[in-house]
Amino acid sequence: MIMRVLIRGAGVAGLTLAHELASRRVEVEVAETSTRAGGGASWFAGGMLAPWCERESAPETVLTLGRSAADWWDAALPGHVIRKGTLVVAQPRDTAELTRFAARTCGFDWLDADQVEALEPSLAGRFRKALYFREEAHLDPRRAINALHDKLSAMGVRFHFGAAADFPDAGFDRVVDCTGASAIGHAADLRGVRGEMLMLETAEVALSRPVRLLHPRMPLYIVPRGDGRFMVGATMIESDDCGPVSARSLMELLNAAYALHPAFGEARMIETGAGVRPAYPDNLPRISVEGDTIRVNGLYRHGFLLSPYIASDVAAQIVEPLKTMAPPLAVRFKTALAAEHENTTHLKIGASR
Ligand SMILES: Cc1cc2nc3c(=O)[nH]c(=O)nc-3n(C[C@H](O)[C@H](O)[C@H](O)COP(=O)(O)OP(=O)(O)OC[C@H]3O[C@@H](n4cnc5c(N)ncnc54)[C@H](O)[C@@H]3O)c2cc1C
Numbered sequence: 222m223i224m225r226v227l228i229r230g231a232g233v234a235g236l237t238l239a240h241e242l243a244s245r246r247v248e249v250e251v252a253e254t255s256t257r258a259g260g261g262a263s264w265f266a267g268g269m270l271a272p273w274c275e276r277e278s279a280p281e282t283v284l285t286l287g288r289s290a291a292d293w294w295d296a297a298l299p300g301h302v303i304r305k306g307t308l309v310v311a312q313p314r315d316t317a318e319l320t321r322f323a324a325r326t327c328g329f330d331w332l333d334a335d336q337v338e339a340l341e342p343s344l345a346g347r348f349r350k351a352l353y354f355r356e357e358a359h360l361d362p363r364r365a366i367n368a369l370h371d372k373l374s375a376m377g378v379r380f381h382f383g384a385a386a387d388f389p390d391a392g393f394d395r396v397v398d399c400t401g402a403s404a405i406g407h408a409a410d411l412r413g414v415r416g417e418m419l420m421l422e423t424a425e426v427a428l429s430r431p432v433r434l435l436h437p438r439m440p441l442y443i444v445p446r447g448d449g450r451f452m453v454g455a456t457m458i459e460s461d462d463c464g465p466v467s468a469r470s471l472m473e474l475l476n477a478a479y480a481l482h483p484a485f486g487e488a489r490m491i492e493t494g495a496g497v498r499p500a501y502p503d504n505l506p507r508i509s510v511e512g513d514t515i516r517v518n519g520l521y522r523h524g525f526l527l528s529p530y531i532a533s534d535v536a537a538q539i540v541e542p543l544k545t546m547a548p549p550l551a552v553r554f555k556t557a558l559a560a561e562h563e564n565t566t567h568l569k570i571g572a573s574r
Pocket residue numbers: 229230231232233234235252253254255258259260261262263264265266267268269270384385386387399400401402403415416417418454455456495496497498499517518519520521522523524525526527
């Protein structure tokens with residue numbers, strides 16, 4: 222019998238899971254309250270696949286689970302991943318920040334000014350030292366989300382856009398909630414971390430890879446999107462408000478962009494936006510079983526980086542329940558699922574309800 226799964230939410234978590242399930246011949250439907258895929262935080266992401274840099278503030282798990290993300294995206298969406306590494310720079314007065322960053326990370330080379338110029342000619346003469354994380358990659362999240370939606374549709378996945386928040390789940394063997402920050406208040410311990418971004422357009426600067434500018438108060442990154450467009454991000458504010466960018470954040474993001482290159486001062490600002498990163502207290506994703514629903518949430522600032530691993534993990538558990546998986550995230554899921562099997566008789570994976 223073909224298994225039927227309903228996924229709530231067409232952000233990066235829901236779409237990557239739909240891909241993994243559809244690839245395993247599961248019949249998948251996706252209910253999304255917005256009128257298009259990527260109705261939440263995923264739309265505002267930088268799209269950096271940067272597990273080595275993220276290690277600066279994240280536990281080792283993020284590096285372990287995220288290092289194969291670029292390969293997953295490459296296989297799922299050939300041509301979307303740009304493998305040119307990440308450059309990390311600091312103003313001469315903030316050189317201590319570079320040293321601190323280096324002490325908390327690995328997988329980088331120190332560059333001098335000539336090497337910075339060779340990598341990014343637009344930054345010639347601007348930075349004496351830099352860190353280069355050559356294994357890292359990035360993609361354009363909006364292009365990737367749209368492409369994933371198109372590919373999934375071609376694979377037979379049915380999308381219900383503009384669906385009611387309580388889209389009926391009758392007839393599905395499994396329901397997976399991937400609703401991101403909208404689950405705050407429903408998912409225990411889930412909180413929001415607001416991230417504001419802007420998009421600048423200028424022909425005066427050319428960058429080939431994400432550049433992170435370290436600063437004691439306001440670290441910033443700029444991700445080139447092609448055609449002279451640059452995503453500038455991002456604030457980290459403990460809030461689940463997804464309203465317009467504040468004047469202060471706008472000033473800080475623009476100041477940092479200007480500090481990276483003064484030509485950004487003449488750039489056109491073509492967009493501002495804010496997304497709410499869903500996060501648990503340990504800032505790690507969580508897979509949990511609540512009643513009849515599996516919840517996949519808490520991707521925090523690592524949705525594009527970690528959802529490939531999580532999606533494969535969850536899909537494997539749905540299709541082949543309770544087989545051995547790699548710890549540590551899987552353990553929580555496995556334990557929760559085992560408890561569910563012990564405690565209930567009416568809910569079994571693969572059986573219709
Ligand atoms: C400014 C910014 C920059 C970031 N940069 C990066 C980065 O460079 N790299 C990286 O890996 N991560 C990055 N992130 C983090 C990443 O965007 C998030 O971790 C990720 O988007 C979370 O994905 P999600 O699918 O869980 O949630 P979302 O993307 O929020 O998706 C949830 C979806 O569910 C829908 N929905 C809500 N309620 C319902 C309901 N009841 N029924 C059906 N659908 C519903 C929403 O409309 C939405 O489409 C960034 C985030 C921000 C805000």
